[in-house]
Amino acid sequence: LEENPAPSPTFDFKSYMIQKASTVNQALDAAVSLKDPVKIHESMRYSLLAGGKRVRPVLCLAACDLVGGHESMAMPAACSIEMIHTMSLIHDDLPCMDNDPLRRGKPTNHTIYGEDVAVLAGDALLAYAFEHIAVCTKGVSPARIVRAIAELAKYIGADGLVAGQAEKDLGIEHLEFIHEHKTAALLEAAVVLGAILGGGTDNEVEKLRTFARCIGLLFQVVDDILDLTKSSKELGKTAGKDLVADKLTYPKLLGIEESKKLADKLNKDAQQQLSEFDQEKAVPLIALANYIAYRQN
Numbered sequence: 001l002e003e004n005p006a007p008s009p010t011f012d013f014k015s016y017m018i019q020k021a022s023t024v025n026q027a028l029d030a031a032v033s034l035k036d037p038v039k040i041h042e043s044m045r046y047s048l049l050a051g052g053k054r055v056r057p058v059l060c061l062a063a064c065d066l067v068g069g070h071e072s073m074a075m076p077a078a079c080s081i082e083m084i085h086t087m088s089l090i091h092d093d094l095p096c097m098d099n100d101p102l103r104r105g106k107p108t109n110h111t112i113y114g115e116d117v118a119v120l121a122g123d124a125l126l127a128y129a130f131e132h133i134a135v136c137t138k139g140v141s142p143a144r145i146v147r148a149i150a151e152l153a154k155y156i157g158a159d160g161l162v163a164g165q166a167e168k169d170l171g172i173e174h175l176e177f178i179h180e181h182k183t184a185a186l187l188e189a190a191v192v193l194g195a196i197l198g199g200g201t202d203n204e205v206e207k208l209r210t211f212a213r214c215i216g217l218l219f220q221v222v223d224d225i226l227d228l229t230k231s232s233k234e235l236g237k238t239a240g241k242d243l244v245a246d247k248l249t250y251p252k253l254l255g256i257e258e259s260k261k262l263a264d265k266l267n268k269d270a271q272q273q274l275s276e277f278d279q280e281k282a283v284p285l286i287a288l289a290n291y292i293a294y295r296q297n
């Protein structure tokens with residue numbers, strides 16, 4: 001996946017991402033302010049404003065735009081999805097889960113605020129995410145807002161994100177199950193919510209759901225390929241096959257060449273879903289899919 005075909009000579013993807021991420025960061029900063037109880041809010045803000053790529057909120061805004069919606073219709077949902085992404089990372093890093101000391105290059109939430117506060121900050125972000133969509137979404141019918149909230153709850157509950165975290169990796173079906181739930185669920189929620197809140201038809205929502213599922217899996221396949229090439233480079237070896245011994249990955253199951261073919265196919269399948277939309281408006285989502293496919297780290 002070394003060659004990234006420029007989707008449009010006039011579209012500057014990097015500037016687009018920087019501009020959208022900065023709008024999202026401002027909205028997040030305003031949505032979760034520092035107030036009483038200060039410790040919990042400080043802990044929430046520490047992880048929320050720690051500088052993620054904001055891929056999920058940008059996907060949400062891009063889907064809204066593609067179906068003809070205004071950015072303000074999807075901004076609260078975009079922020080809510082980033083709040084949930086953040087809380088899942090806070091909880092994932094806890095000693096009872098992955099026990100990680102670092103996240104986004106900074107000490108993890110619990111190492112700074114303690115496990116008790118980190119659990120509560122995660123819980124508070126999860127609850128507030130739903131309050132934020134329900135209360136702050138403007139210019140969208142109540143029926144669409146309720147539909148968006150129901151979709152989001154389903155994507156993160158025991159049939160979604162939580163299911164992915166609870167599963168152990170054993171074979172290709174399990175691997176796919178884990179990634180569909182752990183990684184694809186929130187990416188999918190982001191796109192589906194953007195489409196619903198932006199006023200998309202049922203057909204448009206379903207096309208975008210499939211688009212998002214493909215890029216969610218693509219994200220993970222590419223992550224596994226990058227992990228492998230990174231660890232083999234770090235050890236100065238060319239065959240990094242067994243380096244990530246404790247984790248099942250696509251290259252381990254399929255080999256590196258087949259994994260790359262799978263990534264190409266997922267990218268193609270994803271972009272196929274966009275063919276019936278206004279092609280000019282689809283440019284950011286096409287570029288996002290290519291970014292996920294061809295990113296180098």
Ligand code: GRG
Nearest residue numbers: 052053054055088091092156161162165182183
């Ligand atoms: C949602 C109630 C509830 C609980 C959470 C702990 C847990 C259950 C799930 C963990 C899910 C998890 C850690 C998935 C990994 C997701 C992933 C691909 C993270 C990396 O995403 P990037 O690259 O990260 O977008 P940045 O830092 O840029 O945001």
